[in-house]
Amino acid sequence: MRIRLTILAIFISMTAIAQGLDDLEPRSVEPSRTILTPYHNLASALANDAAASRFRAPLAEFVRSTEGATVRYTSHFVKPVSWLNRQQLVRVDFCDTAYRLYVNGREVGYSPSGVLPCEFNITKATVEGRNEIAIVADGASRSNRLYCSAAKGLGTVEVLCPPTIRLRDISAQVRMNEVGDAVAEFAMPVKCDALNRKSAVFHYTLRLNDTILLAEGYRDMALAMRGEDSVRFACVVPKSALWSTAAPTMVRLDVESRIDNRIAECVSRKIALRELSQRKGALYVNGERVKLNMVEYSALSSLDEVAKYGYNTVILTYDKGADAVIAECERRGIYVVVRTPIDTTALGDNIRRGGNPSNDPLWGGLYIALNDRTLHLTKGYGAVVGYAIAKGKTTGVNIYDTYLYMKQNGDARLVIYEGAGGEWCSDKIEK
Structure with missing residues (x-):
């Protein structure tokens, strides 16, 4: 796993540096993982208590200011003495644009994909006592053109200080x-x-x-x-x-x-424990062959309509609030195909030079990085039986490269692209 992440980081960095496209390259972002929150006792962990504790400090209020296409969100947290010998992380759940993260006026990280949760290590920039955190959302970043999220604004932000082990x-x-x-x-x-x-x-x-x-x-x-x-x-x-x-x-x-x-x-x-496998183009769950009857989550007024209209699977774009939807699908017994929030048709159907980024190798690292992050954020959900690389119908080289990358992770989940048009950049789905 460490080798895969290193290769991915080198690929993204070299691509961006060679062309000067630093706004497509994430900086100082922690390796992706499922959302995991530490607690100081089991009772708090069982209650999933969102209040501040010895390990976490949720930032409840932000001061918002704008300048052109840039929006600045500012807040504060207090670093107690007990945190001095431990690492501090900031977890940003969602931002509707690319953003830079500042602590006490010092830039500590950048995410070109604010629609996906990110963690940053801010330890070296913090001081004992009061610390200022600023998230500067860049509405002019070219990476914003990729996304298909309808959510707006800034999501949950919290400071984490886990134990030394x-x-x-x-x-x-x-x-x-x-x-x-x-x-x-x-x-x-x-x-x-x-x-x-x-x-x-x-x-x-x-x-x-x-x-x-x-x-x-x-x-x-x-x-x-x-x-x-x-x-x-x-x-x-x-x-x-x-x-x-x-x-x-x-x-x-x-x-x-x-x-x-x-x-x-x-x-x-x-x-949700379940055995998942693919054999001869068919999907098996717990040894039993299943067929996926899929519907877009955005087309539903509620999850009650899934069973009502004969569906058993929702296609869900992973953005703000997606984790709560997946958790509810697990509770109800609904399969989920998670879509990385990329819209390949956002910049037109032209895949020639200067056209759609899906066929521009300069964007390839970002396509892979976004899908890799989606994978690791959602791999802990048993209801998730597949991943959709993007939304749209443009089949450029970045779609093929991303498909190959996702198939190398050793997971039995489906990897699909709804706009594949019968080409090999998508697993076949038995319906």
């Missing part, structure tokens, strides 16, 4: 073994931000219906300075614990880390 992500896969049992495999990457060797113990429990214990255990871990490792475990789960459209069952994974025998971090996550 922290969970970076949680992922789960299910496979059927030789005797037909479901085996769930979990991986939790861990990162150490300390400047010396550090040890921690990770305790985990997996429960069905919040009561039935499916698995529990712990892992002792010692990490060197800036070291990384993973907590992994596997267990056999009953088929009744698997998620499907007929029975949208969820399991709950609770993780507690301890440093020096004190609770350092608690994370709780509801997970």
Whole structure:
């Protein structure tokens, strides 16, 4: 994974530097991951408490000012003494344009794709006490022309200060073994931000219906300075614990880390476990062949219409509020195909030189980066059975390159492009 991210970063950087297109290149953006919020105790993690805690400081109020096509959002947070030896991150959930992030007047990051959540490490720019955060949205950035998001303004912004040894992500896969049992495999990457060797113990429990214990255990871990490792475990789960459209069952994974025998971090996550595979052009969920009857989420007045009109899958553009929609689809037993918020027809159908960016190699790195970010932001949802590269019908070289990149991630999910017109840049969907 680290090699893939490095190659992707080099490709984007070299493309942008060679042509001077620095407004297409993200800067100082943390590697993509599913949204993971640390808490200081399990009760807060179970409640998903959005209030400020020892690990997070939501920024509730921003002062908005405009100058031409530029909009500046300014707020403040207080860095307590307890944060001095830890890393600070800013998570920006959504911005309707490309933006630059400033802390105390110092630029600390840039995102050409504000429509997707981003995290930035701001540690070196912060001071003890009061700190100013400014998000400068650039309405004139050329990258804004790519997007098909209808949402406007600025979304949720919060400052995170996780412990020195922290969970970076949680992922789960299910496979059927030789005797037909479901085996769930979990991986939790861990990162150490300390400047010396550090040890921690990770305790985990997996429960069905919040009561039935499916698995529990712990892992002792010692990490060197800036070291990384993973907590992994596997267990056999009953088929009744698997998620499907007929029975949208969820399991709950609770993780507690301890440093020096004190609770350092608690994370709780509801997970839709399901086995997904493709065989001979057909999609299988938990070993059963499924056909996707899809509808655009934007065409619905509510999710109640999915079953009412005979659909079982929604195509959802990933932008502001998309996570809440996907979570509700999981609860209801609805498949989701997540679309990266790119509109290939936004700049016309001409794919010759100087025409649509979908056929301009200078934009190729951004197409791949946006789809890669969408993948990692949503890979934790079992309801997500596929990804749509973009909206539109223009089939340029960047569509083909993005399709190949997405197929290399080892995931069984579909990768489609609705405007493929029968060409090979899209998996075939059995309807």
